[in-house]
Amino acid sequence: MSTRVAVIVFPGTNCELDVQHALEQLGGTAELVFHTETSLGGADAVVVPGGFAHGDYLRTGALARFSPVMAAVGEHAAAGGPVVGICNGFQVLTEAGLLPGALQKNAGLKFLCETVECRVDSTHSVLTSGAALGAVLRLPINHFEGNYICDAATLDQLRADDRIVLRYVDNPNGALDDIAGIRNEHGNVVGLMPHPERASDTVLGSADGVVLLQSLLDAATARSAV
Amino acid sequence: MHRQLGLTDDELGDIQELLGREPTELELAMYAVMWSEHCSYKSSSVHLRRFPTEAPWVLVGPGEGAGVIDVGDGLAVAIRIESHNHPSAVEPYQGAATGVGGIIRDIFSMGARPIALMDPLRFGSLDDARTRYLFEGVISGISGYGNAVGVPTVGGEVVFDDCYRENPLVNVLCLGLLPKERLVLARAEGAGKLAVLLGSSTGRDGIGGASVLASAGFEEGSEAKRPSVQVGDPFEEKRLIEACLAMLDAGLATGVQDLGAAGLSCAASETAAAGGAGMDVDVARVARREPGMNPVELLTSESQERMLAIVEPKHLDEVLALCERWEIRATVVGRVTDTGRFRVFDGLFDAVGVPGTNPPAPRGDEPPDVSSDRQPIADLPCESLGNGPSYTRPISAPADQATLNAADPWEALAENFGPGTDCSDELLALLATPTIADKSWVWRQYDHQLFLNTVVGPGGDAAVLRLKGTSKALALATDGKGRFCRLDPRTGGRLVVLEAARNVACAGAEPRALVNCLNFGNPEHPQVMWQFQQVVEGISEACEALGIPVVGGNVSFYNESRGADIDPTPVVGVVGLIEKLDGVPPIPRTIDREHLIVLGTTRAELGGSEWAAVVHGLDGGVPPAADLDDARRLHAFVSELVAGRSVGGVHDCADGGLAVALAEMAFGSGIGFTVAPETEVAAAAWCFSESANRVVVSVDARPLPHILRRAEEAGVHAVDLGTAGGDRLVVDGVIDVGLAEAERVWRDAIPNALGAAATAG
Numbered sequence: 001m002s003t004r005v006a007v008i009v010f011p012g013t014n015c016e017l018d019v020q021h022a023l024e025q026l027g028g029t030a031e032l033v034f035h036t037e038t039s040l041g042g043a044d045a046v047v048v049p050g051g052f053a054h055g056d057y058l059r060t061g062a063l064a065r066f067s068p069v070m071a072a073v074g075e076h077a078a079a080g081g082p083v084v085g086i087c088n089g090f091q092v093l094t095e096a097g098l099l100p101g102a103l104q105k106n107a108g109l110k111f112l113c114e115t116v117e118c119r120v121d122s123t124h125s126v127l128t129s130g131a132a133l134g135a136v137l138r139l140p141i142n143h144f145e146g147n148y149i150c151d152a153a154t155l156d157q158l159r160a161d162d163r164i165v166l167r168y169v170d171n172p173n174g175a176l177d178d179i180a181g182i183r184n185e186h187g188n189v190v191g192l193m194p195h196p197e198r199a200s201d202t203v204l205g206s207a208d209g210v211v212l213l214q215s216l217l218d219a220a221t222a223r224s225a226v
Numbered sequence: 227m228h229r230q231l232g233l234t235d236d237e238l239g240d241i242q243e244l245l246g247r248e249p250t251e252l253e254l255a256m257y258a259v260m261w262s263e264h265c266s267y268k269s270s271s272v273h274l275r276r277f278p279t280e281a282p283w284v285l286v287g288p289g290e291g292a293g294v295i296d297v298g299d300g301l302a303v304a305i306r307i308e309s310h311n312h313p314s315a316v317e318p319y320q321g322a323a324t325g326v327g328g329i330i331r332d333i334f335s336m337g338a339r340p341i342a343l344m345d346p347l348r349f350g351s352l353d354d355a356r357t358r359y360l361f362e363g364v365i366s367g368i369s370g371y372g373n374a375v376g377v378p379t380v381g382g383e384v385v386f387d388d389c390y391r392e393n394p395l396v397n398v399l400c401l402g403l404l405p406k407e408r409l410v411l412a413r414a415e416g417a418g419k420l421a422v423l424l425g426s427s428t429g430r431d432g433i434g435g436a437s438v439l440a441s442a443g444f445e446e447g448s449e450a451k452r453p454s455v456q457v458g459d460p461f462e463e464k465r466l467i468e469a470c471l472a473m474l475d476a477g478l479a480t481g482v483q484d485l486g487a488a489g490l491s492c493a494a495s496e497t498a499a500a501g502g503a504g505m506d507v508d509v510a511r512v513a514r515r516e517p518g519m520n521p522v523e524l525l526t527s528e529s530q531e532r533m534l535a536i537v538e539p540k541h542l543d544e545v546l547a548l549c550e551r552w553e554i555r556a557t558v559v560g561r562v563t564d565t566g567r568f569r570v571f572d573g574l575f576d577a578v579g580v581p582g583t584n585p586p587a588p589r590g591d592e593p594p595d596v597s598s599d600r601q602p603i604a605d606l607p608c609e610s611l612g613n614g615p616s617y618t619r620p621i622s623a624p625a626d627q628a629t630l631n632a633a634d635p636w637e638a639l640a641e642n643f644g645p646g647t648d649c650s651d652e653l654l655a656l657l658a659t660p661t662i663a664d665k666s667w668v669w670r671q672y673d674h675q676l677f678l679n680t681v682v683g684p685g686g687d688a689a690v691l692r693l694k695g696t697s698k699a700l701a702l703a704t705d706g707k708g709r710f711c712r713l714d715p716r717t718g719g720r721l722v723v724l725e726a727a728r729n730v731a732c733a734g735a736e737p738r739a740l741v742n743c744l745n746f747g748n749p750e751h752p753q754v755m756w757q758f759q760q761v762v763e764g765i766s767e768a769c770e771a772l773g774i775p776v777v778g779g780n781v782s783f784y785n786e787s788r789g790a791d792i793d794p795t796p797v798v799g800v801v802g803l804i805e806k807l808d809g810v811p812p813i814p815r816t817i818d819r820e821h822l823i824v825l826g827t828t829r830a831e832l833g834g835s836e837w838a839a840v841v842h843g844l845d846g847g848v849p850p851a852a853d854l855d856d857a858r859r860l861h862a863f864v865s866e867l868v869a870g871r872s873v874g875g876v877h878d879c880a881d882g883g884l885a886v887a888l889a890e891m892a893f894g895s896g897i898g899f900t901v902a903p904e905t906e907v908a909a910a911a912w913c914f915s916e917s918a919n920r921v922v923v924s925v926d927a928r929p930l931p932h933i934l935r936r937a938e939e940a941g942v943h944a945v946d947l948g949t950a951g952g953d954r955l956v957v958d959g960v961i962d963v964g965l966a967e968a969e970r971v972w973r974d975a976i977p978n979a980l981g982a983a984a985t986a987g
Contacts, residue, residue: 011465011553014376018678021694034551052374055461111369111671142373142673198675203692203810 002029003220006043008073008089010035010053010064015086015197019049022197026210028217035067045082045126045220046073048089050142050195060103060145061091070096082126082219083189087143090181090191099182099191100158101150103143107174111144115205117169118180118194122162125183126219127190127212136169137208139180139194146193148175148182158182166192188219227251231258237615244610252570252604255522256611259488260495263783266614269749270781273762277769277776283738284775290411291332291484292402293777295739297803299696302409304338304402307704307741307799309782313456314396318363322396323371323458327530329400330377331484334467335533337410337474338402341677342691343372345382345398346704346743346797350391350787352660352979357386360394362980367458368398369671374460375467379672380680380689383704383797386660392787397743399704399799403693410474413481414536414562415501421494421560422545424482425466425532428490428524429515431456462531462554469552470533478541478548485532491525491611493534494560495568499609504565509603510573511559521572521603536562568611570604621759622752631713633846635838636830636911643910649885650963652914653955654971655841656882657889662836663975664893681810687729687878692807699807703729703800705880706745708793709834710849715757715794719764720852724918725880726800727772731861732876732921734811734868735802740769742779742798747791749783757794764852765796771854772861774800804869811868814877814887815894816950817924822891822901823933824884826860826920827943830911836882837914856919863940864921872933875924885913887922888947889955889968898965900956901948909960924950 005023007030009016020030030047033040040046053064064070070092077083077098085093093099106112118139120131131137150158155177158164166181173193181192196209228238231254241249241257249257263269279287285302286294292306310325326343333340345368350357361384372379377400414421473479483493490512498505509524519527535556537545542558549556563569624630643649656662669684681699682690688703705726711718727737742765747754769776785792804811816822832838833847867873875894879887892898903912925933930946937944948958953965 011468012374012461014464014676018676021678036551051376052461052464055374055459057461111373111673113373113673113675114670140675142675144373195675198678200678203681203807204675204678205810 002027003217003224004043005030005045005047005220006033006040007031008033008035008046008048008069010067012053012055013049013051015050015195018197019047019086022200022213023217025200026214026217033069035069038068038072040072040076044224045216046076048085048092050087050089053088053092060088061095064092065096074098077189080186080188081223082216084127084216085191086195087193090193091145093189093191098189099184100154101148103145104147104149105145106147112172113142115140116172116194118166119169120165121167122165122183124162125165125187125190127192127215128165130215130218131211138199138206139196139209140198141172141194143193146173146175148179150176161185165190166194228254231255232262233258237261240615245606250604252521252525253606255526256491256604259526260492260611261614263749265487265492267781268615268617269619269783270758271616272618273759274779276762276766278766279775279777281773281775284777285409288776288778291335293739293741294336294409295777296406297698299698300406301693301696302404302406303700303801304333304336304404305399305739305741305799305801306332306778307397307399307743308780309743309745310396310398311393311745311782311785314364315393318360319367319370320457322364322367324456324530325396325398326368326371327375327458327460327463328484328486329398330375330463331533333400333402334470335482335484336402336404337408338404339471340377340400340402340467341679342401342689342702343377343379343398344702344704344799345379346706347382348385348387348390348395348795351386351388354391357391358980364394364396365668365671371458371460373673375463376676378674378676378680380674380691381684381702381704383706384665384668387708389708389787389793393785393792395745395785395795397797399741401702401801408474410481413501414497414503414505417503417562417564418539419480419562420537420539420542420558421505421507421562422535422537423512423532423557423559424469424535424549425554426459426462426529427513427515427555428527429529430519430523430527431529456528456530458530465552465554466531466533469549469554472548473535473545478545479535479537481536483534485534487528489525489527495608495611497534497536498562498568499612504563504567504608505560506563506569506571507560508571508573511557513555513557521570525570566608568606568608569602571600572603573600619749619755620752621756623756624753630846631848634833635842635844635847636832638844639832639838639842640908645909646959647910649910649913649960652837652841653885653889653961653963654968656836656886656914657968657972658975659836659840660976660979661840662882662886664973665976667976681807682733682813686813687732690733690804690811697806699804701730701733701735701802701804704797705729706795706797708795709839709845711757711761711795712793713834713847713849715760716764717849717852719761719796720768720854721849721918722796722798723765723768724852724857725878726798727774727861728921729878730800730802731865732868732878733802733804734865735804736865737772737774737800737802739777740774740798740800741777742796744779744781745785745792745795745797746783747786751791754791761794761796765798768854771858808871812873812876813894814891815875815924816891816897816899817874817895818897818951820874820924820926820950821930822888822899822947822950823923823925823944824920824947825864825923825937825942825944827917828884828904828907828912828915828920829917830907831915831917832911835914835916850916850918852918859941860919860921863937863942867923872929873923873925877922879920879922880916883914883916885957885961891922891924892955892965893969893972896965897950898952898954899948899950900952900958902958903960904945913957913960
């Protein structure tokens with residue numbers, strides 16, 4: 001049986017089908033799990049995909065953390081299960097307290113949809129374990145609020161613990177320390193602003209996201225074997 | 227009163243005859259909206275019949291929510307274009323946003339998932355502070371709504387011309403994809419089916435012809451301050467898309483219809499008329515946003531994000547459960563009858579006779595007064611609302627047309643740009659005109675990648691979208707050129723079709739369907755109707771010659787700026803089919819050491835060109851010739867070259883002529899070129915002429931002789947201009963500029979024009 005990934009769907013989420021498609025191209029099984037569910041149905045890993053959960057009319061991700069499914073996601077993370085938040089999913093994970101810091105409006109105060117270069121600065125995470133340290137990946141970004149911020153003590157901690165997994169080569173949004181993605185203490189929870197699923201096929205301009213999604217599937221497989 | 231509502235005395239007579247009595251206030255208001263120019267096409271319908279609309283692959287032609295074509299593999303494509311010009315002139319963010327919302331609803335009402343948007347936009351000059359406000363607001367509105375609702379914006383155009391200063395053109399095209407068997411048409415047939423209103427509550431925003439209603443004094447006082455522009459809610463719309471598509475997938479609804487212009491009265495009566503049925507509606511059941519709304523307001527409100535679903539009673543519970551899952555309001559507001567009448571009640575619960583609860587009264591409002599023996603407050607033949615009057619308006623060419631056409635700009639320019647004149651600065655000036663300059667400031671704000679279909683996004687000749695699960699792809703392009711149409715509307719009409727079809731050919735596609743958005747001035751001006759008729763003729767001729775059916779369109783009249791009609795501006799969208807997508811198709815780029823070949827003939831055709839009209843202010847003359855046979859041969863040849871990967875780079879030649887096309891190809895790869903102009907035409911004219919039917923391709927030296935031979939066999943004029951290489955843009959004896967400098971001018975023009983806004987206050 002192939003590895004099963006739960007892809008969370010809030011009203012307003014819009015990248016769920018893309019994440020599902022990209023994971024299934026790599027041989028995984030991705031199941032859409034609606035936000036009202038209280039169980040992940042035994043999935044080995046979780047992706048919180050991009051979009052505008054609950055419309056994002058308040059702070060991005062601020063309402064989604066209260067959806068019933070988030071308790072199950074929290075339990076999965078606490079038990080060491082792989083959890084990846086992409087874009088709006090990253091915002092949801094910070095609001096839910098699974099990752100530190102917050103995402104604020106881009107420095108230029110404009111929505112940005114473009115392909116940028118990101119450097120892998122830590123391979124100690126479920127998303128980057130298969131990538132080469134220092135590798136530069138071309139990944140699309142697509143956000144208005146991707147400008148990562150946290151307090152000085154948190155930043156010191158992130159740096160000291162090797163928890164900054166991706167940095168922008170040419171910072172597009174003003175993010176602190178060029179942060180594009182971070183992980184939790186154990187490396188099983190990762191949040192990133194770029195969209196690896198949009199870089200999953202050369203015909204779309206880049207396949208550099210495959211190494212990240214494959215790492216996630218490998219982590220999920222390892223977990224399902226336990 | 228009817229005159230204040232915009233109805234003529236004759237139209238009132240027609241209504242009295244239809245009903246056999248005096249219309250009620252509500253009936254009069256419904257006819258006034260439904261028979262308005264916007265809803266009835268009363269000035270344009272006699273001309274629109276001219277369009278060719280048939281082809282074997284057309285599943286749904288003009289007149290429905292959207293045109294639909296068969297693309298094989300069990301898939302169909304729905305496509306529609308609309309204007310939201312006037313709302314955007316009043317409130318650019320919401321005007322543009324609600325335009326996006328409306329067109330998306332038209333697409334999913336056909337059972338199609340909306341997968342792509344295109345936004346052809348026209349503004350005045352960026353020197354003007356209000357234009358900058360409109361431009362930034364419209365782009366933000368498209369970005370804010372389109373990105374959040376989850377439909378990628380994969381292209382469009384942005385054109386700047388002073389004739390649009392007070393009246394920007396905000397057109398929007400949406401394309402959807404559906405399994406062929408899911409195609410649904412909005413039909414209410416079968417007495418007893420229920421009409422379920424889905425989505426937002428109904429407010430006083432955007433009441434159809436709000437100013438007219440307000441001045442009619444239906445409710446003294448408060449109307450004056452009501453916003454006439456609707457406010458969009460992309461989150462509501464996103465949930466509506468998911469709920470409606472799930473409903474249609476599960477066979478729970480036999481049809482869904484958008485509540486657009488004229489709101490509930492239009493959606494309900496059209497759905498019933500299309501099914502040859504009747505409908506009873508109870509306005510007391512409509513959920514309202516504020517207290518005290520009267521039936522006229524409830525029936526004609528254009529509040530956004532609302533749909534009407536036709537549901538069999540046995541499916542109602544499932545429909546309500548599905549709507550609850552997606553957190554959208556669903557209220558039974560009516561019932562299909564076999565009377566052929568559209569009847570409106572206020573509080574006649576038993577007449578509707580369906581399960582469900584009375585909607586809660588809005589804050590501060592009294593609960594509806596319900597009774598079982600109410601008389602209808604409107605009772606009219608269903609189809610009469612949609613069968614409005616049709617006028618053949620007076621037509622005459624503008625008196626100054628001949629004078630305008632006689633002023634050939636090349637005669638004036640030739641004096642200053644004789645043989646040997648350096649035109650490097652002319653190229654730089656063209657690259658800095660906002661219409662030609664780089665638009666990535668715009669595209670970056672649009673999500674153009676969602677759904678993982680976008681193989682070629684904004685900025686290319688055509689957007690290319692792969693169709694996952696097949697080997698096919700779609701190519702999509704929009705084009706318009708008001709200046710050409712002003713100089714000669716018939717030729718201009720042909721030219722816009724040729725350009726869009728040429729862009730699609732540059733992606734290796736065969737054109738399959740065309741939609742048009744016809745933006746014109748005041749139809750009561752005979753000159754405007756002459757332009758309209760001529761444009762329709764030109765579009766029709768080109769579509770016939772190229773075998774492209776027109777599957778839908780929209781007419782926007784009364785576009786005027788400072789008392790003058792805008793240039794006649796038809797905008798067309800062409801969708802083409804790529805049978806086998808083999809990697810990313812060639813894009814506009816030069817390739818080191820490859821040859822640059824121009825396909826097509828260049829003449830000294832400067833009338834309406836960017837160089838003559840924008841750089842030198844010479845806006846007379848005649849537009850380039852639009853030879854339809856040349857176009858057919860060129861498109862077939864280019865499409866074959868691209869599909870067969872015989873060329874590494876390709877670019878349509880349009881605004882700014884060959885010099886600009888070549889420069890844009892150089893920007894695409896960072897590699898310059900050295901070419902020699904053809905000698906049949908004066909060098910400056912050769913560089914900047916906008917002769918139609920031309921494409922530049924990049925070809926490797928080895929296959930070159932073969933390709934030139936094939937061009938000759940295909941009857942396509944082909945000239946080897948020179949090769950790519952180095953870091954300069956060189957047209958021997960005419961232009962010599964550094965690539966970096968030219969690219970900087972092109973890339974910075976729009977950000978600089980907007981940055982100036984900050985300093986100029």
